[in-house]
Amino acid sequence: MLWISAAVFLVVAGLLVASIRRGARDQGADLDRSDARWGEPFIVLSGVVVPAIILIGVYLFSLGEMNALREAGSNPAMTIEISARDWWWEARYANGAVTANEIHIPTGVPVQLDLTTRDVIHSFWVPRLQVKTDNIPGRHTFMWLQADRPGRYRGFCAEFCGLQHTNMNFWVIAQTPVEFEVWLESQSAAAGDPPDPDALEGQSIFLTSSCAGCHTIRGTTADGIAGPDLTHLAGRETLAGVLPNTRKALERFIRDPQSFKPGLAMPPAELTHTELQAVLDFLEQLE
Ligand code: CUA
Numbered sequence: 689m690l691w692i693s694a695a696v697f698l699v700v701a702g703l704l705v706a707s708i709r710r711g712a713r714d715q716g717a718d719l720d721r722s723d724a725r726w727g728e729p730f731i732v733l734s735g736v737v738v739p740a741i742i743l744i745g746v747y748l749f750s751l752g753e754m755n756a757l758r759e760a761g762s763n764p765a766m767t768i769e770i771s772a773r774d775w776w777w778e779a780r781y782a783n784g785a786v787t788a789n790e791i792h793i794p795t796g797v798p799v800q801l802d803l804t805t806r807d808v809i810h811s812f813w814v815p816r817l818q819v820k821t822d823n824i825p826g827r828h829t830f831m832w833l834q835a836d837r838p839g840r841y842r843g844f845c846a847e848f849c850g851l852q853h854t855n856m857n858f859w860v861i862a863q864t865p866v867e868f869e870v871w872l873e874s875q876s877a878a879a880g881d882p883p884d885p886d887a888l889e890g891q892s893i894f895l896t897s898s899c900a901g902c903h904t905i906r907g908t909t910a911d912g913i914a915g916p917d918l919t920h921l922a923g924r925e926t927l928a929g930v931l932p933n934t935r936k937a938l939e940r941f942i943r944d945p946q947s948f949k950p951g952l953a954m955p956p957a958e959l960t961h962t963e964l965q966a967v968l969d970f971l972e973q974l975e
Contacts, residue, residue: 689746696742764800768793772803772810772823772845775852775949776916776929785875786904788916789858789929791843792875794868795835803829811847814860820846835862851951857929878907879919879974890970893963902954905974914953922975928952939968 768791769780779791793799803812805823813820814833821831835841845856863871882888891908894900900910906919924933930948931937940947942964945954959967 689750692742692746765797766794767800767802769802769804770812770823772805772807772812772849772856774807774850774953775845775856775951777812777843777856777858778916781872781876783872783876784906785872786906786917787875787920787924789926790861790924791858792861792863792868792871793833793835794865795838795862796865798832798834801831801833803831808849809847810845810849810856812843813846814841814843816841817860822847833860835860838862838864838867852949855928855930855949859926874975875920875923879905880907882970883973884969886966886969887973888970890966890968893959893967894970897957897959898955899957899967918971918974920974922972935968935972938971939964942967 767782770791771778771780777789777791779787801812801821803821803823804827805825807825809825810823811820812823812831817833817835818831821829823829839862841860841862843858843860845853847853849856882891894905895909900908900912902912902914904911904913904917904919906917910918922933927933927937927941928945928949931941942957942959944956945952946956957964957967
């Protein structure tokens with residue numbers, strides 16, 4: 689459409705320039721225009737017939753494009769369910785993989801996002817990839833993302849949703865299709881058995897404490913849904929969208945989550961130092 693418009697513009701501008709020149713040349717001359725036989729047909733042709741052909745052509749072309757868009761929308765290569773919560777993001781993939789605050793996508797293909805919320809209105813926004821789209825209670829809203837280059841794209845919640853709205857950040861991580869497939873496959877797996885006695889001890893503390901009431905670890909009895917799925921926690925780069933995923937940061941976060949995200953639903957852990965170290969041993973091997 690841009691090229692067609694440009695061609696029309698050039699023709700019209702050319703005619704305008706020609707008529708201005710002719711007007712300047714003929715200025716003052718006593719002209720008899722009674723022999724301008726082509727005047728009327730020219731107006732009808734260039735003012736009605738040619739525009740009609742061009743506009744009808746563009747209309748038919750855009751009908752075809754609209755159909756292609758609708759078909760792509762009804763049969764997406766990939767859909768990720770994004771559920772917003774106070775104050776984090778859950779991403780669910782068709783093969784059972786679940787992650788939080790880090791949404792992996794393959795490069796070069798349009799990915800459909802199915803946006804919902806568990807509580808209030810949030811708004812999903814990745815400035816470098818797409819416009820904002822609201823997550824609205826009781827509804828599904830759909831949007832598309834496409835990243836042509838691998839990389840990390842910052843995401844935000846763009847609708848004020850409470851105390852930690854500002855910290856409701858996430859990353860979209862675009863990977864080449866091959867790398868993405870490997871990641872997706874690994875994320876769908878359940879957690880394996882803890883490899884050493886410390887981690888095993890940590891698992892049993894985790895499963896019998898309040899942790900398991902809110903968090904799911906697939907492959908264990910922990911199946912809470914209030915907080916993020918931790919099955920592959922150690923494979924993530926960030927914690928709660930605000931901290932780097934290191935043992936030190938994880939320890940401080942579990943001990944006092946409220947100091948990092950005041951208002952968060954997670955209470956401080958009531959664990960002894962030794963118990964907490966065992967839980968960390970367990971969580972750190974969940975790759
Ligand atoms: Cu969620 Cu602002």
